[in-house]
Amino acid sequence: MNELKVFTIKKNIYEDNAKVAETTRNELKKKGTYLINIMSSPGSGKTATLVSTIKALKDEMKIGVMEADVDSDVDAKTVQEAGAKAIQLHTGGMCHLDATMTKQGIDELGVEELDLVFLENIGNLICPAGYDTGAMKNVAILSVPEGDDKPLKYPKIFGKVEVLIVNKIDAIEHFDFSMNLLERRVRKLNKDIVIFPISAKTGEGVEEWANWIRELKVGGYNIEKKANKNKL
Numbered sequence: 484m485n486e487l488k489v490f491t492i493k494k495n496i497y498e499d500n501a502k503v504a505e506t507t508r509n510e511l512k513k514k515g516t517y518l519i520n521i522m523s524s525p526g527s528g529k530t531a532t533l534v535s536t537i538k539a540l541k542d543e544m545k546i547g548v549m550e551a552d553v554d555s556d557v558d559a560k561t562v563q564e565a566g567a568k569a570i571q572l573h574t575g576g577m578c579h580l581d582a583t584m585t586k587q588g589i590d591e592l593g594v595e596e597l598d599l600v601f602l603e604n605i606g607n608l609i610c611p612a613g614y615d616t617g618a619m620k621n622v623a624i625l626s627v628p629e630g631d632d633k634p635l636k637y638p639k640i641f642g643k644v645e646v647l648i649v650n651k652i653d654a655i656e657h658f659d660f661s662m663n664l665l666e667r668r669v670r671k672l673n674k675d676i677v678i679f680p681i682s683a684k685t686g687e688g689v690e691e692w693a694n695w696i697r698e699l700k701v702g703g704y705n706i707e708k709k710a711n712k713n714k715l
Contacts, residue, residue, distance in 0.1 A: 487559055487571065500615060504582035507589065507617030516594045517699055518585075518602060520618035522640060525606035527626040528650040530558045531683035533601055534565040539693040541566040544598035549588040551580050551605050558603065568597065579610035582617045589617075599696065608633070612640035620699070622646040627655050631665035634672055642672040646679065648692060653682040 511518055523529050530550075537546055547568040550559040559571035570592045574580070580588075585602060594600055602618060604611040623644040625633055628651060634641045641647065647669060649662065662680060669676055677695065681688030 487563060487569065500582045503586055504615040504617040507582055507586050508619060511589075511594065511600075511617070511619070514595060516597050516600055517620075518589075518600045518616075518618045519696075520602045520604060520611075520616045520621045521624065522604045522608070522611045522621065522644070523606060523624035523626075524608050524629060527606075527624045527629065528683050529603050529606065529624055530561055532624055532648060532650055532681070533562050533567075533603060535681075535683045535686060535689045536601075536693060536696070537562060537565040537567045539689055540599070540696065543697070545596055547592050547594060547597040547600040549585070549592055549600065549602045551588075551603060562603075567601075568592065574605060578605050578607055579614050580604055580616055581614040585616040585618075608637040608640050612637075612643050620645050622648060624648045624650050625665075627651040627658050627660045630658075631660050631662075631668065634665070634668040638672050641669050641676070644673070644676065646677045646692075646695070649678065649680045650683055652680045652687065653685050 508518075521529055521533070533548060540546060545568070546566070548559070548562045549570055549572055550562065551572040551574055552558060559569040563569040570588060572580070572584070572588045574584070580602065588602070589600070592600070602616060604616070621644040623640055623646070625647060627649065649665065655662070666678060669678065679688055679692040679695070681692055683689065
């Protein structure tokens with residue numbers, strides 16, 4: 484197994500976040516690499532969801548993951564073992580990633596041969612929602628044990644993301660959780676959001692989420708086509 488790289492990111496407060504984010508998107512599009520920003524609270528199952536996603540897609544496309552944490556490299560090792568190229572980003576206590584920090588991670592990861600990169604953002608529902616990282620899509624994960632009232636408490640993140648993954652549906656019978664009520668609350672904030680109920684543990688619903696990724700395009704460039712080309 485390749486040695487895991489751990490990189491401590493440094494924030495440049497003088498960089499304009501929107502400009503860096505747009506530049507990052509344009510550079511990734513030229514390379515045919517799709518960046519997805521994953522946000523959630525701690526314990527929602529971000530890493531488990533990424534592992535199940537990697538396993539579903541790793542034979543079709545080359546995948547990279549940037550794991551952001553205040554400390555530790557356990558999550559990066561987990562996704563690396565699942566079959567993705569991984570790098571651990573240490574934020575030095577910061578509760579979010581912005582575009583400059585993400586760009587530093589991309590440069591360290593090296594994406595030239597990658598079709599798809601996931602950024603696993605810092606685990607909270609407040610800070611990450613305020614920053615454009617340069618990702619093409621933003622995804623939130625909400626787990627059943629967290630409750631169906633989270634959109635009422637943290638509306639900004641649910642209004643920002645294109646996709647909501649509802650994880651741990653295998654445990655739904657043990658909690659006072661209504662999928663219908665959750666969806667109504669989320670769609671009041673974001674009528675076009677795509678919702679995938681899944682269980683990262685059992686695999687239920689993961690294929691539907693993986694199919695959504697397969698259908699993504701970057702300026703008309705299909706990442707699946709690039710992945711097939713890379714096999715040649």
